[in-house]
Amino acid sequence: DAKTTQPPSMDCAEGRAANLPCNHSTISGNEYVYWYRQIHSQGPQYIIHGLKNNETNEMASLIITEDRKSSTLILPHATLRDTAVYYCIVGGGANNLFFGTGTRLTVIP
Amino acid sequence: DAGVIQSPRHEVTEMGQEVTLRCKPISGHNSLFWYRQTMMRGLELLIYFNNNVPIDDSGMPEDRFSAKMPNASFSTLKIQPSEPRDSAVYFCASGSGRPDTQYFGPGTRLTVL
Numbered sequence: 001d002a003k004t005t006q007p008p009s010m011d012c013a014e015g016r017a018a019n020l021p022c023n024h025s026t027i028s029g030n031e032y033v034y035w036y037r038q039i040h041s042q043g044p045q046y047i048i049h050g051l052k053n054n055e056t057n058e059m060a061s062l063i064i065t066e067d068r069k070s071s072t073l074i075l076p077h078a079t080l081r082d083t084a085v086y087y088c089i090v091g092g093g094a095n096n097l098f099f100g101t102g103t104r105l106t107v108i109p
Numbered sequence: 110d111a112g113v114i115q116s117p118r119h120e121v122t123e124m125g126q127e128v129t130l131r132c133k134p135i136s137g138h139n140s141l142f143w144y145r146q147t148m149m150r151g152l153e154l155l156i157y158f159n160n161n162v163p164i165d166d167s168g169m170p171e172d173r174f175s176a177k178m179p180n181a182s183f184s185t186l187k188i189q190p191s192e193p194r195d196s197a198v199y200f201c202a203s204g205s206g207r208p209d210t211q212y213f214g215p216g217t218r219l220t221v222l
Contacts, residue, residue, distance in 0.1 A: 034210070036211075042215065042216075043113075043200050043202070043213030043214055043215055043216050044152070044200070044202075044211075044213045045213065046210045046211065046212060049210060097154070097211065098154075099151060099152040100151070101151060
């Protein structure tokens with residue numbers, strides 16, 4: 001079921017930008033890229049999603065390559081509270097969110 | 110908005126007992142999802158409802174698991190009889206629209222002894 005590939009872990013210094021990569025080379029034309037995160041002992045939290053264009057909201061920016069085979073989630077100024085597991089998910093429907101193993105981001109003081 | 114509400118937050122029971130987990134989705138959302146999370150298997154979708162109707166229950170492990178959504182504001186996930194391997198955190202999520210973004214509750218941590 002895995003449609004995405006993410007590094008298992010990353011570190012980022014507090015205050016710096018965190019850039020989390022995701023490969024989704026088999027993405028189909030009508031599938032979106034979603035990012036969620038899960039802070040320890042909490043339920044997953046929606047961050048952002050996109051189809052073709054780059055997207056930005058109050059939490060993060062999503063950069064999708066022109067061929068749509070990869071994307072990067074950017075947390076512009078990481079804080080300690082951003083330490084979490086980040087899931088990159090590709091899907092096009094309600095039952096199509098396969099969470100995988102994600103990237104464990106640790107923000108270092 | 111209070112978000113997705115789940116109860117109980119923690120449940121400890123003995124093998125063979127019936128367990129009922131409850132979920133109140135966000136008002137106005139028309140999709141509801143039940144997930145299970147374990148260290149070994151990660152986050153797995155068990156079942157999802159759209160407009161109170163079960164659409165896909167292929168993730169339900171076996172007949173011991175059942176889920177209902179009698180109205181738009183309430184859903185239950187029942188395990189009868191429970192087994193130690195059912196120990197996990199069970200999440201409920203709700204969503205609306207396309208593309209679907211899902212909003213998760215805090216989860217119920219189930220321990221079956």
